[in-house]
Amino acid sequence: MSEILSIERLSKRFEMHVLGDKRVVGFEDVSFDVRRGEFLAIVGESGSGKSSLLKCLYRTYAPTTGHIEYAGREGTIDLATCAERELLALRESEIGYASQFLREIPRVPAVDVVARPLRETGVDADEARATARELLTRLRLPEELFDAYPSTFSGGERQRVNLARAIAPNPRLLLLDEPTSALDPKTRESAIDVLDSYLDDDATLVGVFHNRDVVEAVADRVVELDDGQLQSVRPVGEFGSEVAP
Known part of the structure; x- marks a missing residue:
């Protein structure tokens, strides 16, 4: 190897x-x-x-x-x-990175925080948001929080958003x-x-x-x-x- x-x-x-x-x-x-x-x-x-x-x-x-x-x-x-x-x-x-703490852009919904790195690589907006929703669901973030701002989330909820954001673009x-x-x-x-x-x-x-x-x-x-x-x-x-x- x-x-x-x-x-x-x-x-x-x-x-x-x-x-x-x-x-x-x-x-x-x-x-x-x-x-x-x-x-x-x-x-x-x-x-x-x-x-x-x-x-x-x-x-x-x-x-x-x-x-x-x-x-x-x-x-x-x-x-x-x-x-x-x-x-x-x-x-x-x-190369992707996920720290312990989410440093989010203010007033950006969680689903768009996760979708953003996909959009930056040219993925269509609808597809990027669909992937973000799938990852957040699998990480057990309540659906009612998808369109809420992570600044209002608990530590564990913010960590899930942060991890989903790092995983979404499937880094090498x-x-x-x-x-x-x-x-x-x-x-x-x-x-x-x-x-x-x-x-x-x-x-x-x-x-x-x-x-x-x-x-x-x-x-x-x-x-x-x-x-x-x-x-x-x-x-x-x-x-x-x-x-x-």
Whole structure:
């Protein structure tokens, strides 16, 4: 199985200017590969660097050192150093991201929030809204909320909209930061089913999780971080009770 991502000696350090330029290490010297078509889970205690690592893969954060070689449709590109316009083009066409929190445009109905990335790729408005409604239904969002504004929703409802928006355009690489943290068990199961059945078979997913049941249900392999250091990369079956809840 070929790699879609190759992370080489990646580090992220933060300079806290309000604390006299104190340096805080997010994570240090992390290297691993992500195989095309797999679901890779990133686990570790709070503060271990999981979300910072994922944000560097999406380049919400600029890595301090290291490389992220991405095997895209048009060739290999280093996500850590490529030009902003190249990065934005990949986000529009190949790479998706869902954070824990939905940052919605005010006064835009939930169904249009989800349909928007499809419309941006040229999908007809009616078809995009139909897909959005299907995803929101499968994620157990009440139908009466489809045309309501997500700013009025609960945390779990907003998280469902956010996940549906990331899944809708069927990205080639999907990065997920605690996408099910605010969901009840039944909705969490629905989210796992949507991830498994809606995305293409060769789609690659990298997700940060705390819930061991979710990791065991979705992951092929698990990256474990501890205090900003890479501890291991192993098949999920080898973790068992070691996966942190």
